[in-house]
Amino acid sequence: MEGRGLDNANPTILSVSQLPSRRRKGGAVRRGPDSKCDSIVYPRQHWPYGSGVSSGEDDEEEDEEEPIDEQDIFDLISTISDPEHPHTLGQLSVVRLPDIHLSPSPAKLPSPDALVTVRVDLTPTINHCSLATVIGLAVRCRLEQTLPPNYRVEVKMKEGSHAQDDQVNKQLGDKERVAAALENDTLQRMVDKMLSTCV
Amino acid sequence: MAGVQFKQWALEYVLSDEETAQLELARKAAREIESSHANSTVVGNWAASIQQWMSPAHDDDQLDDIQASGGGNIITRAKGAYSMMLNRQPEYDFSSDSLGTIFTALSFLSSTLEALDKGTLKSDQGIPVSPVQSSCVIPYADLLSVQRLIGFFGSMFSYDHKAGITAASKALRQLSAMKGFKPPMGVKILEDVCKIKEDFRLQTALTRLEVYELFLRLLQDSAVASELQHKYGSSAGFILDLLELCANERDPRNLMTWFKTITVLLKDYDLSPEVAEEIFKTFSAYFPISLRNTTTQIAITADDLKEAIRSCFAAHHCISSFVFPFLLQKLDQGDAVTVAVKLDILKTMRACVESYGNPQISLAPYVEKLWNSLKYEVRNGDVKETIDATLDVLRAIAKRLDGTSGQKLNVSLLTDYVDLVIRDCRDDLSKPSYTKQAGLLLITVICATVRGYLLYNASFIDFLRQNIRQPKSPSHTDDLLLLLNSFLKSRMELVVQRGEKYREDQESLNCEAHTHLKSLFHDIYLPIWSKRAAEPTSEEGDVLKKVAEGLARLATQQVVQPTGDIVLLNSPPVCSEICSLLTEELIKGLDMNPDDSKSDDHTLEDQVVLALRTIVMVYRDGYAELVARAVAEIRKRDWANPSHHSLNSLRDLLSRLSFIGCSKIPAHIAMTTPSKKPYSPLQHFVTFVASLLDLFPLTRQAHEECLANAHIVSSLHAGLLWFRDACDEKYGNAVFTWGSTNQINLKEIPDDFFTAVHRGDVTLVSLSESSPSVYHEFVKLGLFLVVHLYRSATLGPRELWSERALVQVSQMAALITRMLSIDEQVSLNLAHEAFNFFRRPNDEAVEKNLSYVSSGLLTLGILQGLRPEAMTELVSLLSVYQSQLNKANSSQYALGGVAEQFMCDACDLMQHQQKASDIRGAICTVLANKFKPGPSFSNSESLTLNQTFDFWAEWIKNATSLEKGISSESFEVILPIALGVITGSIARQDKHVLDLVPILHQAISNKHANGEILAKSMGILFKPNNLLSPEYHAILKRFYRQWAYFSITKPLFALAQPAAADGHSASRYRIAIIFMVANCPFTIYQDDLDSLIPLLITSLTGGSNSNSFTGKDVVFTQAFAALQILTEILGNGPDALKSHLREIINGAKMIYSKCCGNVGDENLAATRTRCRKLALHVLGMIPLKFEERHIIAYAPPTQRMLAVACGDAVRKVREVARQARASWAKVA
Structure with a gap:
């Protein structure tokens, strides 16, 4: 890919704070200059005495049972790097929260092992983006590597967002073609590099 | 006689391999010369002592000749022997061995000179030394020997160039320090040494170093310097000889000395421009200098060399006409210059600017050239270090043009320079790409001097103002504001440092215009x-x-x-x-x-x-x-x-x-306009406290946690912590002491004390900002605040005070109390107030308002901060339980005091709260710990403590026995008290704890259910405990945890192994071990990993029948503790796990699946979630710690299991599962 001019030299970029995120009830961890004494005056566990094994610094809220939802999927894939810009797919709005669909929806999940389909519609920054397939491949890889086996992944170009969305969708939907693409060392390296920013 | 002795010593010196022995022999020779008052015969014999090595031993005729010709003149004899040796080279065995011997023999002489008192050498006849001296009437008493020896050693440089140079240089350096040394001799030495010429570079680096040291020694000598100036004038021929001799030096150590010598030449000698240029050429050829990595260790770094050559450049302004063009030419090489080299050039430039005298001549002519080169480094540069270094040079130029050594120069020098910079940079301010850089350049140059600032600050602000009004973009505004802020910062620095260098600056600043x-x-x-x-x-x-x-x-x-x-x-x-x-x-x-x-x-x-x-x-x-x-x-x-x-x-x-x-x-x-309030360093603190106390309570409506009220108390705590840190930073750790005349009666503090101070009705002691008494006053006010809060909490409405708020008040009390000295704690009767809560005689009783947990927290706060000496009588409170528990059904308290009554309340078995038990345990921990046997303690207190141990031993034994055992509920209430006493005593390594150990072990294994409660509670003995920290005056032995581990935990390992005969006991011991070890640092148990790991595996897998003995809650908490230990081991010493990987992986998987699903018990849900998370974390760590070959066999099933775990019901667990899955995915 080196030496090639950028498909879109000036994409619109969102800052990380503008991306959709899960707001915690307890408020974010305070990091201001006044937060030095927080561990003493606002401790996570206000009762410092007693026995037993310390339970770490977990919030009870974090232990609540919550099924995988659209925001989880967004968090998984929005941190993938763009192959040509030093930004993430979330920042470039290639991945958007409203374009992630879970079926059946998390609230109606009959059992934890029920088969769930995840559909992600990607919006390339320009409609002739030559890297749309690679981006789709990376999203697919990321989801397959991180979701449990009962989740089926469908990655598509959002309708009308790409000049050749049919072709790209066909490629991304074909398991064998995806597997074959990942056999290609160059492509695999590229995908690995894109996924290296995921946490 | 002396001659034989000298010969003997010389022989021993030559034969010896040990430096110390050689040094001793040289000292002996020196003493002999000194005791003879440098008699010429003795000196002659000493010099002749090395003769045997200077000539072929078999050539007796030659030797006789020398002896005959020399007679009393032993220098001539030695010299003769030496020349003879050289003349007869074909017959002489000139092997490296013999050269080495000659070197050692000459070293004997030089070492003797080194050891010799500098005023010893004398002469026995007066011979004019040089034409210059011959005209002077001086006593030659000391000259002869020095003169002759210099002649002898100097001649080495003309004859032998291999063996004698090092010793000769060393000897000459010693001779130059002798009292008898005269400046003309220095000139002679220089001339003699220079005769070595081309052969100098053939010498070893060490030999050359000796010569460099000699040069430096001579040239630094001001008398020698004036003699040289006198003889050679400014044409300084000797310098040219030196430069020729030392050119091409490459050894770093030698270069260091050589550069130092050059600096001396440039600084102290009057040089003609031609000679200065020659010197400049010599050292500038090394610039920029670097150091090649070698295997041999030298104590010199590249930075040392850079520094040394930099001082050559900056030595004197006579070379400025060569230096600046040279450095600029190096700098302008563009990309060919690395950042490190660029920094070196810029630092050198700065050193030159700062140290050259007469800036009108040495600097002003080059200012424009310097500016034209340097501005691009800032304007287009992208490396912060280079930009900073460039700005440093530009700043140095402005300062130098302003004045030197307290004398201001003509203002036109500075204004020409600043005008030049403004001309180039002003327009850049309106170009967003260059705004920041242009502004930096302007600020650096304008604010470098007060004079520059006063002349140009208004116009600079005007430039910024114009641009800020018409910004090109938000980031342009951002840059312009950054510049304005930096400008204001630089202005303040100028104001603060005013008058440091020039008195005129202070006067000019007094008249500064401020309107803009x-x-x-x-x-x-x-x-x-x-x-x-x-x-x-x-x-x-x-x-x-x-x-x-x-x-x-x-x-x-x-x-x-x-x-x-x-x-x-x-x-x-x-x-x-x-x-x-x-x-x-x-x-x-x-x-x-x-x-x-x-x-x-x-x-x-x-x-x-x-x-x-x-x-x-x-x-x-x-x-x-x-x-x-x-x-x-x-x-x-x-x-x-x-x-x-x-x-x-x-x-x-x-x-x-x-x-x-x-x-x-x-x-x-x-x-x-003066403030209405008088200044006090504590005024903000008082304002803050008064306002928050006034705000309290925010709500009177009782609800779950009363967080709004608790936040006020937490903020008061934060205010104390912040102010304490501010005092520590400003005054250091001053010790708080009240004068005996300044006793405080806490009872008299009014309720509205802080409001009164804030309003100004009560004035604080007048203090200056720098007085450490501020700290003392702060502690006093902190104490008043604590008293106020204690009274509010105990006397005010109960619903305002949540447990969270009381914990904060308790910790505030501990913070302030611990800052008081023993005397203050005693005089304030804090041991009593720990139970009285600062109530005044007319206040109502506490019991009406407070729950046990609340009053316990308040008590604990004060006890935590008390020093052992201030609470001696409180130890007896530990015996209260003894009497109380012995008459469990009695409603009569035998003890009448408030404290006793409070402690007895603590035994009320109706108080089944977990937190009440925790507080009891914590109070007992403090009481049992702060017991310092010594004169302040009476025997009865020691006795009380011993009886307490006996009592608890008996109680534990009975409570866990099948016959006398008490209910689990009662056991859980009282056990923390016993464990608190043991924990506090362990910290000071009380030997009585050892008597309790077998009873504890026995109790754990007892079949009664209380044994299991005891086993899982054992962790508290090792748990890091804030109560037991030195800052709270706890008595801590350095290795008390190791001691306790060795005494309590270690003996259980053998009994707890899965294969032990008694499965029940083994299971209980395992629980105890795991809970204890989980609270210990890795270093304590690292030697017992072989015994520990099987126990961890058993607790994860459940063992064959072990779980049949244990409750469900214990299964999970035990597994969690085991996983915590495994995490520690994986982090610190994973090798021990190598042979158990299969079991550990299976164990983690088993505990994960055991913790999945709904067990039904809500209380266990959180523990199960934490267990799942930690099990996955352990699994995820394994591929990071072991090579693939050890784990590849387990990869497929683990990867499958982790894939499923990625769908865990809890989000945090899913996150950990994904990380573990990613780390296992790398296993092929």
Whole structure:
């Protein structure tokens, strides 16, 4: 890919704070200059005495049972790097929260092992983006590597967002073609590099 | 006789391999010469002692000749022997061995000279030494020997160039330090040494070093220097010889000395331009210098070499005409120059600018060239270090052109330079790509000197003002504001450092015009803020941060009045307006909607907090205004049923108020209109405390946690901590002591003390900002605050005080109490107040208002901070339980005191709360720990403690026995007291604990269910405990945890193994071990990993039948503890796990699946979730710690299991599962 001019030299970029995120009830961890004494005056566990094994610094809220939802999927894939810009797919709005669909929806999940389909519609920054397939491949890889086996992944170009969305969708939907693409060392390296920013 | 002795010593010296022995022999020879008062015969014999090595031994004829010719003149004899040796080379065995021997023999002479007293050598006849000296009438008493020896050693450089040079150089250096040494001899030495010529470079590096040292020694000698100047004049022929001799030197150590010599030549010798140029050529050939990595260790770094050559460049301005063009030419090589080299050039340039005298001639002619090259380094540079170094050079130029050594130069030198910079940079300010760089250049040059600042500051501000009015983009505004802020910062530095170098500067600053500075707020900062503050975008947010920072700089600007006094630049109304503007931003959070996308980004608020803190440190009235406004806003809201978001906003606001007012000590700076309040370093602290106490309670409605009220108490605690840190930073760890005449009666403190001080009805002691008494006064006020809170908590309505708030009050009490000395703690009767809670005689009884947990917390707070010596009588309280438990059904208390009664209440078995038990345990831990046997303790107290141990031993034995065992509920209530006593005693390694160990072991294995409760509670003995820390005056032995582990835990390993005969006991011991070890640092148990790992595996897998003995809650908590230990082992010593990997992986998987699904018990759900998370974490760590070959066999099933775990019901667990899955995915 080196030496090639950028498909879109000036994409619109969102800052990380503008991306959709899960707001915690307890408020974010305070990091201001006044937060030095927080561990003493606002401790996570206000009762410092007693026995037993310390339970770490977990919030009870974090232990609540919550099924995988659209925001989880967004968090998984929005941190993938763009192959040509030093930004993430979330920042470039290639991945958007409203374009992630879970079926059946998390609230109606009959059992934890029920088969769930995840559909992600990607919006390339320009409609002739030559890297749309690679981006789709990376999203697919990321989801397959991180979701449990009962989740089926469908990655598509959002309708009308790409000049050749049919072709790209066909490629991304074909398991064998995806597997074959990942056999290609160059492509695999590229995908690995894109996924290296995921946490 | 002496001759034989010398020969003998010389022989021994030559034969010896040991340096110390050789040194001793040289000392002997030196002593012999000294004792003979340097008799010429003795000196002659000494010199002749090496003769046997200087000539072939078999050539007797030659030797005889020498002896015959020399007679008494032993120097000639030695010299003759030496020349003979050289002349007869064909016959002489000139092997390296014999050369080495000659070297050692000559070393004997040089070492002797080294050991010789410098005034010893004398002469026995007067011979004119040189034409110069022959004209002087001087006593030659000391000259002869020195002169002759110099002649002898000097001749080495003409004859032998291999063996004698090192020793000769060393000897000459010693001789040059002799009393008898005269300057002409130095000249002769230099001339002699230079005769070596081309052969010099063939010498070893070490030999050359000796010669360099000799040169340096001679050239640094001012007498030798004037002799050389006299003889050679400014043409300095000897320097040319030296340069020729030493050119091509490559050895780093030698170069260091050589560069030093060059610096001396340039600095101390009057040189003609030609010679100066020759010297410059010699050392500049090495620039830029680097050091090749070698295997041999030398104690010289590349930086040392750079520094040494830099001092050559900066040695004297006579070479300035060569230096600046040379350095500029090196700098202008473009990309060929690396950053390191560029930095070296710039640093060298700066050193030259700063050290050259006569800047009119040495610097002014090159200023334009320097500027033209350097400006690009800043304008187009992208490496911070290079830019900073360039700015340093430009600043140095301005300073140098301003004046030297306290004398101001003609102002035109400086103005020409600044005009040049302004001409080039002014237009760049309007180009966003270059704004920052151009501004930096301008600020650096203008603010380098007071004179430059006064001449140009108004026009610079005008440039900025024009550009800020017509910005090209938000980032352009951002850059321009950054420049304005930096400018204000530089201005303050000039004001603070005024008059340090030039008295004129101080006088000029007194007359500085301020109008353009005063208008900055209304002209620049306020319009930008007002325009953007409502709905800032992220770029505008950055601009606002710069405005906040700038406002802080502006509000703290100080000006020098014509009288010389310092006052704030801005009037109080302007400062107040600035504060109000920033306060607005701070209290905005209270109104913010929780769904507002900006509510997570606090960087602007943080900047505002920092700005406000800076401002109120000098504009002191600002803090009272700020707090009053914040308090009014808080009061406006309803805190009866606040939302989570409102509570967080309240917490943030109060926390920021504490930081702004208490984290620094206010400065005493005058205002143009004096403040109504007198200055006190503690005024902000008092304002903060008074306002928050006034605000308390925010709600009287009792609900679950009363968080709003608790946040007020937490903020008061934060205020104490901040102010304590501020005092520590300013005054160090001063010890608080009250004078005996200044006793405080806590009973007399009025309830509204802080409000009265805040209103001004009560005045604090007048203190200066720098007086350490501020700290003392702070501790006193802190104590008053604690007293106030204790009384409020014990006497006021109970529902206002949540447990969270009381914990904070308790910790505040501990913080303040621990700062008091023993005498103060005793005089305040704090041991009594720990149970009385500072109540006055007429106050009502505590019991009516407080639960046991509440009063226990308040008691513990004071006890925690007490010193052992101030609470001696309290140890007896431990025996209360003994009497109380022995008559369990009795309702009569045998003891009458408040404290005793309180402790007895603690035994009320109706108090089944877990927290009440925790508090009891904590109090007993403190009481049992702060027992220091010594004169202050009576025998009865030791006896009490012993009886207490006996009692608890008996109680544990009975309570866990099948026959006498008590109910599990009662056991759980009382056990923490026993464990508290043991924990406190363990910390001071009380030997009585050892008597308890077998009883504990037995009790754990007892079949009664209480045995299991004891086993799982054993961890508390090792748990890191804040109560047992030295800052709270706990008595701690250094290795007490190792001691306890060795005594209590280690003996159980053998009994706990899965294969042990008694499965029940083994299971109990395993529980105890795992809970104890989980609370220990890895280093304590690292030697027992072989015994420990099987136990961990059993607790994960459940073993064959072990779980049949244990309760379900214990299974999970035990597994969690085991996983914690495994994490520690994986982190610190994973090798021990290598042979158990299969079991560990299976164990982690098993415990994960065991913890999945609904067991039904809500209380266990959290433990099960934590277990799952930790099990996955352990699994994820394994591939990171072991090579693939050890784990590849387990990869497929583990990967499958982790894939499923990625669908765990809990989000946090899923995150850990994904990480583990990713780390296993790398296993092929």
